[in-house]
Amino acid sequence: MVKKERAFLEKITILGAYGTKGSHQETSSFLINDTHVIDAGNLLRSLDEDAAHIDTIWLTHSHLDHIVDIAYILDSYFALRTKPLKLMGLPSTLESIQKHFLNDYIWPDFSKIPLSNENGMTVVYESIELGKEYKLDETTSIEAMQTVHTVASCGYIIRKNKSAVLVTADTYKNPLLCETIKKYPEITALVLECSFPSSMGALALESLHLTPSLAEEEIACINRPIKLYINHLKPTFIEEIKKEIYSTPTLKDAIILDDGDTIYF
Ligand SMILES: [Zn+2]
Ligand SMILES: [Zn+2]
Incomplete structure (x- = not known):
């Protein structure tokens, strides 16, 4: 019998x-459609002037590697921006950004600076609810899932037409991962973080990140074929983590993501 290849249409x-x-x-950023991204670790270099058209950033949490380019897309493309930049996130994430980042000390408080076309303020904050589906365009929606990290954090389920991808973002082992995958049969791909080699399990626990051996335990409960992508490697340990992943039978088919790669689901 010829095995039928599943056509992964969405990306x-x-x-x-x-x-x-x-x-x-x-650092961490995902382009969902022309105007929406998850996290802002790398918007300037990757999108160039198109970064001026990003109008919504869905934040996973407040750590610098996920927020840093908020500062620069506001500053570098201020004159090109015609709409407020919406920062969507858990209430505690937004509070951290307002209090400790865009606070007039580290960087300007753009929520008090009007756009040059007077179409409102440059930044607006909007808190999200876990488990609520938000529509982004005709075919795309997003839903936040709580994760386990050192600050309030969430991953996202991105649905396009009939399939979905779950992006965990920064997390330690999370019982909600399997529950969510079981609950939503439309999830055909998972982007799982893996920050450290397994030899650094103590640091992974301290900083609430995954290693290949923790990732292996984490996906053991998934009982249907799901495309596995791995991201968030700490650059110092890339070779060690890759070697470990490729020699672990349950992880060896995973795709280790690089900047600019496409995720199919
Ligand atoms: Zn983090
Ligand atoms: Zn991170």
């Missing part, structure tokens, strides 16, 4: 794939 682009900046590695 998103990873603009920054790593858990910190390296000489050739950029």
Whole structure:
């Protein structure tokens, strides 16, 4: 019998794939459609002037590798921006950004600066609810899933037409991962973080990240074929983590993401 290849029609682009900046590695960002992204670790270099058209950033959490380019797309493209930049996130994430980042000390508070065309303020904050589906365009929606990290954090289920991808973002082991995959049969792909090699399990626990051996435990409960992508490697350990993943039977078919890669689902 000829095995029928599943046609993965839907896609998103990873603009920054790593858990910190390296000489050739950029930090977390996903392009969902022309105007919506998840996280802002790398918007300028990846999108160039198109970054001026991003109007909504869905934040997973407040760590710098996920928010840094909010500062620069506001500053560099201020004159090109015609609509407020919406920062969507958990209430505590938005509060951290307002209090500790766009606070007039580290960077200007753009929520008090009007757009040059007077079409409102440059930044608006909008809190999201976990488990609520938000429509982005005709075919695309997004829903936040709580994750396990050192600050309030969430991953996202991105649905396009009839299939979906679950992006975990930064997390330690999370019982909700399997529950969510079981609940939503439309999820055909998973982007799982893997920050450290397994030899650094203590640091992974301390900083609430995954290693290949934790990732293996994490996906053990998935009982249907799901395309596995891995991101958020710390650049210092790329070779060690890759070697480990490729020699682990349950992980060896995973695709380790690089900046600019496409995720199909
Ligand atoms: Zn991170
Ligand atoms: Zn983090």
